Amino acid sequence: MQPKSNIVHLPVYQPGKPVEDVKRELGLTEVIKLASNENPFGCSESAKEAVIHEISNNASIYPDGASVELTKVLADRLGVSTDSIIFGCGSDEVILMLTRAFLVPGDETIMADQTFSVYKHNAEVENARVVEVPLVNGKHDLPAMLARITDRTKIVWVCNPNNPTGTIVSKEEIDAFMKQVPSHVLVVLDEAYVEYVTDPSFPDGIELLPSYKNLIVLRTFSKIYGLASLRIGYGVGHPDVVRFINQVREPFNTSRVAQAAAIAALKDEAFVAECRDRNSEGLNYMREQFDRLGLPYFDAHGNFIMFDAKLPSPQVFDALLRKGIISRAGWQFYPTYIRITVGSREQNEKFITALEQVLQEAAVLG
Ligand SMILES: *Cc1c(COP(=O)(O)O)cnc(C)c1O
Numbered sequence: 497m498q499p500k501s502n503i504v505h506l507p508v509y510q511p512g513k514p515v516e517d518v519k520r521e522l523g524l525t526e527v528i529k530l531a532s533n534e535n536p537f538g539c540s541e542s543a544k545e546a547v548i549h550e551i552s553n554n555a556s557i558y559p560d561g562a563s564v565e566l567t568k569v570l571a572d573r574l575g576v577s578t579d580s581i582i583f584g585c586g587s588d589e590v591i592l593m594l595t596r597a598f599l600v601p602g603d604e605t606i607m608a609d610q611t612f613s614v615y616k617h618n619a620e621v622e623n624a625r626v627v628e629v630p631l632v633n634g635k636h637d638l639p640a641m642l643a644r645i646t647d648r649t650k651i652v653w654v655c656n657p658n659n660p661t662g663t664i665v666s667k668e669e670i671d672a673f674m675k676q677v678p679s680h681v682l683v684v685l686d687e688a689y690v691e692y693v694t695d696p697s698f699p700d701g702i703e704l705l706p707s708y709k710n711l712i713v714l715r716t717f718s719k720i721y722g723l724a725s726l727r728i729g730y731g732v733g734h735p736d737v738v739r740f741i742n743q744v745r746e747p748f749n750t751s752r753v754a755q756a757a758a759i760a761a762l763k764d765e766a767f768v769a770e771c772r773d774r775n776s777e778g779l780n781y782m783r784e785q786f787d788r789l790g791l792p793y794f795d796a797h798g799n800f801i802m803f804d805a806k807l808p809s810p811q812v813f814d815a816l817l818r819k820g821i822i823s824r825a826g827w828q829f830y831p832t833y834i835r836i837t838v839g840s841r842e843q844n845e846k847f848i849t850a851l852e853q854v855l856q857e858a859a860v861l862g
Pocket of ligand 1: 533586587589659716719727728
């Protein structure tokens with residue numbers, strides 16, 4: 497057997513550790529997972545009802561491959577035409593389809609050196625050359641990314657807020673950047689956490705679309721809508737770009753259940769507003785506590801915050817795990833940093849208590 501030579505070295509994606517595994521391995525009864533930026537408040541009640549209804553009535557029927565009804569509801573909400581929207585099995589799949597549609601071996605694609613790992617993974621599957629540009633203070637350096645564009649560049653990835661650092665680029669910065677990006681380069685603006693952002697300088701990618709044909713915005717139902725298990729996300733861009741993606745899309749890439757849940761979730765604006773408010777409170781709490789503990793952190797705008805534990809992060813990760821908190825560690829350029837999801841108030845307090853104990857124990861052991 498002979499797989500593609502460029503995939504042989506690729507790592508298998510390592511997700512946040514599942515709660516059940518940790519309970520079993522460490523004999524814990526209570527485990528809090530703050531590792532995957534999931535919504536601690538679940539999802540909208542009406543989305544649950546939609547799921548039950550679809551499962552009960554239509555499980556044997558193929559989904560509508562084009563997601564016509566959901567597309568209408570979303571297009572209406574966003575104020576875009578229906579042919580500007582593409583759905584994926586999570587926005588992860590939209591990323592995959594983008595690389596599949598645009599990248600051939602030897603093409604260049606530009607991204608931050610610490611950002612969402614799915615961009616690089618899929619670019620490497622296509623044997624494209626990945627150009628990584630260092631973050632500055634955890635933030636995308638758009639002028640430096642611009643300077644790396646060549647005739648071979650096909651896609652530039654901008655994650656806003658950036659995962660894992662949580663930082664944002666402003667409307668001014670993205671506008672200045674987009675004005676200079678040549679039209680042969682597609683810019684992917686990943687806004688998986690857009691609904692959480694409250695900073696007034698933050699750009700709404702959808703509003704930028706009329707000005708830039710070479711821009712596509714990615715969003716998801718996995719984060720604030722709390723539907724991560726159902727796997728549905730989307731891209732919004734120029735109809736020409738969306739058509740290219742549709743040409744490589746699998747016929748039934750999103751399920752009936754996911755489409756129905758997404759429609760219901762979009763209509764429950766109160767749930768989203770409530771989650772955003774609670775998340776803002778949680779972020780404030782985390783910042784206060786890190787300040788009190790003297791731990792630096794990046795300027796966070798999503799539902800997670802990345803802080804400097806001032807100790808090797810695998811050690812802190814393990815110690816937190818033994819206290820029943822699953823965090824995310826092992827960032828290549830930030831060896832002492834941990835990314836933690838903002839949970840419910842109770843979860844956040846338990847996390848801080850555990851962290852404080854971990855830091856004290858480490859100090860005693862010297
Ligand atoms: C979570 C996340 C996604 C995608 O999630 P899906 O579940 O595949 O929709 C995309 N981009 C970033 C930056 C994320 O954090």
